[in-house]
Amino acid sequence: MRKKIAQIFLSVFLIFIYSADYLAAQEQHGTIEGIIKNESGETLPGVHVSITALQSGATTNSDGFFRLRNITSGEHILRFSMVGFQTITEAISLEPGETAWLDIELNPVTLQAGELVVTASRRSQLIGQVSVSMNIISPEELRSRNVTSLDQALDYVPGVQVLGNSVNVRGSSGFAYGVGSRVLLLVDGVPLMGPDQGGMDFDGLPLMQTRQIEVLKSPGSALYGGGALGGVINLITRDFPDEPETTIRLFGGAYEPVRFDVWRQSWEGAADYRANRGVQFGRSEQLTERWGYWVSGKIQDDSGYLQNNRSKGLELYSKVGWEISGDKNLSLYSGIRRNRNQQFLYWNGLSDPLRPGEILLTGDSASGANQGLSDRLTLLPVFTHNISPDIQYALKGRVFGVAFRPIDREGNIRPSDRHNVGFRYGGEAQVNYRVSDELILTGGATFDENYVRSDVFVGEDSLMVRNQPEGSLFVQGEYSWNNRLTTTAGFRYDAYRVHTLDTATQFSPKFSASYMISDHLTARTSFGKGFRVPSVAERFFNNRDFFPLESNLALRPETSTGYEAGLTWQGPVQNRFSLKAEFTGFWNNYRRLVEPAFQPQTSAFQFVNLTEARIRGAEISAAVSTIDQDHHLSTSYTLLDPRDMEENRSLAYRSRHLVQVSGRSILRPWMEAGADFRYASAPEQVDTDFSFFVNDAEVFPSVYVADARVRFQDTNPLRGKGMSVTLMVKNLFDYYYVERPAIFAPPRSYHIVMEVIF
Amino acid sequence: MTASIGLIILTEKDIVRIVRIIWPLFLAAVLIWLLSCEGGLEPPVIEDEPYGVILGTVTYSGQWPPQDSLNDLRFVPLKSVPAAFTDIIMDFQNLSFSDRLAYYTDSDEFFVDEVENGRYIYNVIAHRYGTAFEWRPVGVYSDNGGEIIVSGDTTTIHIHVDFDNLPPFPPE
Numbered sequence: 024m025r026k027k028i029a030q031i032f033l034s035v036f037l038i039f040i041y042s043a044d045y046l047a048a049q050e051q052h053g054t055i056e057g058i059i060k061n062e063s064g065e066t067l068p069g070v071h072v073s074i075t076a077l078q079s080g081a082t083t084n085s086d087g088f089f090r091l092r093n094i095t096s097g098e099h100i101l102r103f104s105m106v107g108f109q110t111i112t113e114a115i116s117l118e119p120g121e122t123a124w125l126d127i128e129l130n131p132v133t134l135q136a137g138e139l140v141v142t143a144s145r146r147s148q149l150i151g152q153v154s155v156s157m158n159i160i161s162p163e164e165l166r167s168r169n170v171t172s173l174d175q176a177l178d179y180v181p182g183v184q185v186l187g188n189s190v191n192v193r194g195s196s197g198f199a200y201g202v203g204s205r206v207l208l209l210v211d212g213v214p215l216m217g218p219d220q221g222g223m224d225f226d227g228l229p230l231m232q233t234r235q236i237e238v239l240k241s242p243g244s245a246l247y248g249g250g251a252l253g254g255v256i257n258l259i260t261r262d263f264p265d266e267p268e269t270t271i272r273l274f275g276g277a278y279e280p281v282r283f284d285v286w287r288q289s290w291e292g293a294a295d296y297r298a299n300r301g302v303q304f305g306r307s308e309q310l311t312e313r314w315g316y317w318v319s320g321k322i323q324d325d326s327g328y329l330q331n332n333r334s335k336g337l338e339l340y341s342k343v344g345w346e347i348s349g350d351k352n353l354s355l356y357s358g359i360r361r362n363r364n365q366q367f368l369y370w371n372g373l374s375d376p377l378r379p380g381e382i383l384l385t386g387d388s389a390s391g392a393n394q395g396l397s398d399r400l401t402l403l404p405v406f407t408h409n410i411s412p413d414i415q416y417a418l419k420g421r422v423f424g425v426a427f428r429p430i431d432r433e434g435n436i437r438p439s440d441r442h443n444v445g446f447r448y449g450g451e452a453q454v455n456y457r458v459s460d461e462l463i464l465t466g467g468a469t470f471d472e473n474y475v476r477s478d479v480f481v482g483e484d485s486l487m488v489r490n491q492p493e494g495s496l497f498v499q500g501e502y503s504w505n506n507r508l509t510t511t512a513g514f515r516y517d518a519y520r521v522h523t524l525d526t527a528t529q530f531s532p533k534f535s536a537s538y539m540i541s542d543h544l545t546a547r548t549s550f551g552k553g554f555r556v557p558s559v560a561e562r563f564f565n566n567r568d569f570f571p572l573e574s575n576l577a578l579r580p581e582t583s584t585g586y587e588a589g590l591t592w593q594g595p596v597q598n599r600f601s602l603k604a605e606f607t608g609f610w611n612n613y614r615r616l617v618e619p620a621f622q623p624q625t626s627a628f629q630f631v632n633l634t635e636a637r638i639r640g641a642e643i644s645a646a647v648s649t650i651d652q653d654h655h656l657s658t659s660y661t662l663l664d665p666r667d668m669e670e671n672r673s674l675a676y677r678s679r680h681l682v683q684v685s686g687r688s689i690l691r692p693w694m695e696a697g698a699d700f701r702y703a704s705a706p707e708q709v710d711t712d713f714s715f716f717v718n719d720a721e722v723f724p725s726v727y728v729a730d731a732r733v734r735f736q737d738t739n740p741l742r743g744k745g746m747s748v749t750l751m752v753k754n755l756f757d758y759y760y761v762e763r764p765a766i767f768a769p770p771r772s773y774h775i776v777m778e779v780i781f
Numbered sequence: 782m783t784a785s786i787g788l789i790i791l792t793e794k795d796i797v798r799i800v801r802i803i804w805p806l807f808l809a810a811v812l813i814w815l816l817s818c819e820g821g822l823e824p825p826v827i828e829d830e831p832y833g834v835i836l837g838t839v840t841y842s843g844q845w846p847p848q849d850s851l852n853d854l855r856f857v858p859l860k861s862v863p864a865a866f867t868d869i870i871m872d873f874q875n876l877s878f879s880d881r882l883a884y885y886t887d888s889d890e891f892f893v894d895e896v897e898n899g900r901y902i903y904n905v906i907a908h909r910y911g912t913a914f915e916w917r918p919v920g921v922y923s924d925n926g927g928e929i930i931v932s933g934d935t936t937t938i939h940i941h942v943d944f945d946n947l948p949p950f951p952p953e
Binding site: 283285286373374376623624626722724727756757758759760761767 | 821912913
């Protein structure tokens, strides 16, 4: 009891002491006020002024004026910051009762030049120093558009067009029935292409934990080898934040029924609003000084807007980082995904586009839809060691496994001999060596093995197991001749097995240069060779269940030679805007291009080295933001001349004109609105062979798609780091087009996204 | 600050002026463009009677081919004259044809329903003598200049096949 009374007295005494101290301090306070202007003398509203040590701060008003009251007298460091301007600090000595006045000038920064990229040279560099065409997709863009898969993210990248599961960078890919890709997908610099079809998986990626997506739009084989023939997409995962962060995002929506009765009549589901919904979640944290992690996941159920097009999926990703010592780091990225998908392969014609069709061919019947269970596993361990400030090396491993189990019409999993299993595993070692201030060398070696077991990859040799090992050496040197001129030269030497015992080699050199004409204007030029080894599916696929396809064991790698030159202007305009404008001309020659073609002898399609081609064109893009980044407008136009040089006609499934326009504005602190528009002209040439068997498969109209969204956000720190609700309409004008040949693209759909970050 | 592109020198004010003028023009152009584009894909227009029927008889003369090369025999109406038989096969999805005709007989009857309305200028009895892609015409419809016009009704024709005197292919 005595002890308790003593505690109460002690508490009262301490409160008294602190209160007295507080009152005394009140008498020792002063005020700091002032005006903040830019270098032209214009006042700047919205500048954050803070004294970190006191956790005190204010924001300038519309006249650029700020006032900090009740500031303890003494020495203080003030910090002035605003997006688009260099942050500065100012020391001040405040006397008791004094009102101190400050005149502050902030200088603008060039925003885009500050973005770091890693894809162009396999090392971090400012995007302004990159000598090849490159775009960045920021996490803000992903969040703003509620991007849940990679194809949605790529829709508004200048010069990029997604046709079904083929990514076209400046017309590189066309459409190849989902197998093979002339654009390489990387996660943190590690290739993540399917071991069987060699295609991209748009869904199996940790978009919630993405720092940025880099899109390299010229041949990247000199650094990344086969597959980077047309370009590279590199998803960079985020680091671990100092403050723990948890994000929960719920999304749901519905596809609007199509407006034509005749389409609705053939499938009863077409008359209803078809729902899609899901939840994404993520947690990231720096646990200790040495350990950090993030996890994220997605559960999704999309009933689809076509018959037999439902998909359900669960994805989980994690990354764990361990700072072994000050100069050694180890991280492990892992991902698992399970999907139960119905796959709509081709329609029943333009009079019945919402239902799958059938191919009747000399007694064989192929169905335009299938379904199955798909599992994926990804493991990417990375070890980095900074031997000295100038030498760093990295060891990266990769395991990427896929399994597909088809499901029959009754919903049962088919026997195990019908299952497909594929693994891609390998590793690489890379060294970055800063030889001098002028010269940086990058080199390394890679090894990868593909293993695929499938009943549909049976070639003339009747084997069911396929291996496709490949290895490479690469080296690159960057030399800065002075502050303005930088040149890069390098090559990669690849060896790969193309047949049972045959090994082929490929030499891919590159050269590029950038010259800074002025502080804001940069000229660049590049040359590079690329190649792509046909995927296991292109060589060995042999099946008629869904489409008559024959294997071709004699298929040879395709190669490309690309040239590019461009001008980039980036910088502030009148201290009000940040502008980036770019003009690029490009010329790519392709040899032995692998394309599907109908073979009358076998009455089936086959991938063959069809032709020589040339794709040349020009691209112009501009992005303008207000300096506070509240308003942003970007637009791009790409002109393509894709030519089949042997047939002297346009290459199939390439649009001649691509236009993209995006805008977003923070209209109120709590409201942001945005809209996107993309146009792709109808391809001059389509695969007429395909249209012989599938009704109206040659129909491929121009694409005019507009999306719009409005986002309401509450960023009150008392209620957490942020809450937001986004309302979106995709395909606002309900324009009907095809996603890829003989597949109807999504009609207008409505979405709501609720997100909480705490 | 100035930016120079070739011989053109732009000041900041010029750039701002250009941006101010271009923005609304650009947005207006996009809006007009969007509003002027059509709604995209549409169902094909379906006629009241989009299909007709071809009813026919076929008579034979000459030496029938051996049994092992008689893999199929059908009447096939075509809207264009093919340069090679693969042209016909490649248009398989749009083909109409009769049921298989009887072998080693003097005459037979056939009919093809759901023949799309239109002008058919090359109408043949087609014989498959080998694999799925090895066909040849053995008799060609020659009345009315060889033309059949299908317009939702029934057309009756007659074709004679002389195995000793096969029609040229491709047609002359």
